[in-house]
Structures are given as structure tokens and as C-alpha cells.
Amino acid sequence: MSPLTGFPHRADQPGPVPEQRSAWLEKCELCGTPVASRHGHLVDTGRRGLVCACRACFLLFIESRRGDPRYRAVPERYLWDPDRPVTGLDWAGLGIPAGFAFFLRRGTGVAAFHPGPAGAAESLVTLDLWTELSAGHPLLAAAEPEVEAILFHDAGCGTDCYLVPIDVCYRLVGTVRRYWTGPDGGPRVRARVGELFQEIRDRVRPLPEA
Numbered sequence: 001m002s003p004l005t006g007f008p009h010r011a012d013q014p015g016p017v018p019e020q021r022s023a024w025l026e027k028c029e030l031c032g033t034p035v036a037s038r039h040g041h042l043v044d045t046g047r048r049g050l051v052c053a054c055r056a057c058f059l060l061f062i063e064s065r066r067g068d069p070r071y072r073a074v075p076e077r078y079l080w081d082p083d084r085p086v087t088g089l090d091w092a093g094l095g096i097p098a099g100f101a102f103f104l105r106r107g108t109g110v111a112a113f114h115p116g117p118a119g120a121a122e123s124l125v126t127l128d129l130w131t132e133l134s135a136g137h138p139l140l141a142a143a144e145p146e147v148e149a150i151l152f153h154d155a156g157c158g159t160d161c162y163l164v165p166i167d168v169c170y171r172l173v174g175t176v177r178r179y180w181t182g183p184d185g186g187p188r189v190r191a192r193v194g195e196l197f198q199e200i201r202d203r204v205r206p207l208p209e210a
């Protein structure tokens with residue numbers, strides 16, 4: 001099973017809705033402390049899922065990066081590279097039959113996911129192609145394995161490309177699965193996905209120069 005089709009807990013909740021958020025209480029999955037609706041996540045590299053974490057546990061795993069920790073803290077940065085936009089040609093070269101998809105480095109390979117009504121379909125990208133693309137787009141190489149993804153969005157008038165925390169991709173997949181209707185997704189899923197992309201655009205900062 002694809003790791004991104006089995007969604008843990010509420011990481012797939014769409015958009016911030018404060019009124020609804022206070023109605024339920026989440027707990028840190030490591031120590032049991034109640035957490036706020038906005039909280040950090042760890043990737044459990046053993047079962048390849050997300051774990052909700054309180055601030056203390058989150059910081060613990062940021063600091064223990066050395067060695068071989070099972071849990072890896074998901075960074076909170078959102079980046080884009082306005083100086084080196086991904087062209088439509090690059091996007092077409094990746095051969096993804098969807099308006100958006102995200103790419104995740106793990107192990108020695110790169111996996112592509114494009115969300116659909118049944119979850120995220122996974123395909124492998126040849127490392128050669130990814131290396132070639134990364135040469136012209138340092139943003140792609142800046143993503144940390146397992147915890148950060150490169151998200152492409154074919155907006156119709158060019159392709160946007162963002163470096164995002166992997167938990168946002170879980171939300172995206174969950175949103176698509178929840179609101180998809182009919183053969184093409186329907187207006188509701190497009191509206192919800194549009195909101196999520198707007199949230200991402202509001203948070204992105206330019207890639208710092210190396």
C-alpha cells in the first residue's frame with residue numbers, strides 16, 4: 001500500500017476553520033500531551049506515516065538529527081524560486097497526468113505522487129531526470145529527504161513549483177479524496193484545493209541564495 005493513502009488522524013483536515021477546531025482535542029502521539037490544532041509533525045520512517053507531536057517532542061527530534069532516528073521532524077519552511085521558474089516543458093517532461101503532483105526523495109530514489117479520489121497514486125521518477133532538473137532548479141535539490149516535498153502545480157498559465165513540508169501534502173491528498181465527485185473531481189474539490197494552494201502561496205518565501 002502506498003504510504004500516502006493511509007491517512008493518520010486529522011492531518012488531512014482542509015483549511016483552518018477555528019470554530020470547528022476547538023471541538024476536538026488532539027494529543028501528542030509520543031507523550032500524550034494535548035496539542036493545539038496547529039502543531040508539528042514527525043515522519044515515522046518505519047511505517048512511513050505522520051505522527052502528531054507537541055512542541056517539546058518536536059524540538060527533541062529536531063535536535064537529535066544525527067544518528068539514525070526513527071522519527072524525523074517535519075520542517076516548517078515553504079520556499080519557491082522566483083528567479084528560476086519551472087517551465088511548462090519541464091512539467092511535461094515529468095509525464096504526470098494531473099494538474100498537480102509532489103515529489104519526495106527517500107532512500108536512493110524519488111517518488112512522485114498525484115492525488116486522486118482513491119488516495120495518492122505513486123510512481124517512480126528516474127534519478128537521471130531528477131538530477132537533470134535539479135541542475136537548473138536548485139529548489140528541487142534543497143528538499144530534505146522524507147520530510148519535505150517538491151510540489152508542482154500546473155496553474156494553466158505556467159507551472160508553479162514549491163518546496164513544502166510533507167504534512168501539507170497529506171492535507172492535499174486528504175482534501176482531494178474527501179471532496180472528489182464525478183469523473184473529474186467537480187467544483188467542490190477544485191475550490192478546496194484552490195484554497196490550500198492559496199494558503200501555500202501566502203506562506204512561501206524565496207529560496208535563499210547558496
Ligand SMILES: [Zn+2]
Pocket residue numbers: 028029030031032033053054055056057058
Ligand atoms: Zn509530546
Ligand SMILES: [Zn+2]
Pocket residue numbers: 009010011026039040041051052053
Ligand atoms: Zn497532527
